[in-house]
Amino acid sequence: MLKKMERKRKRIFFASFFSTLCVFALLFGMAEVDANSRRIGFGDDKTLIYQITGKTWQETCNVAKVWYNNFVLSLRENAVEETYHEST
Missing domain, CATH: 1.20.5 (Single alpha-helices involved in coiled-coils or other helix-helix interfaces)
Incomplete structure (x- = not known):
């Protein structure tokens, strides 16, 4: 049971x-x-979220976008450095 x-x-x-x-x-x-x-x-960008909050989707996710852009930029810089070291 x-x-x-x-x-x-x-x-x-x-x-x-x-x-x-x-x-x-x-x-x-x-x-x-x-x-x-x-x-x-x-x-x-006047979606339902914009009508309720007064902010667009990009404005509400701006912090995440900045973090994402910095992350991608750092990955690219590391890739360039690795490529430079391999060629020398």
């Missing part, structure tokens, strides 16, 4: 977890489609 309850609780947990992930993926996909549709159709 105890094993049945434990198995049932695990099944409920994983079903709930998977359902939550699906909902998050759906919401993220809808936001992405909204942003791309506005960009292609109207040439602006």
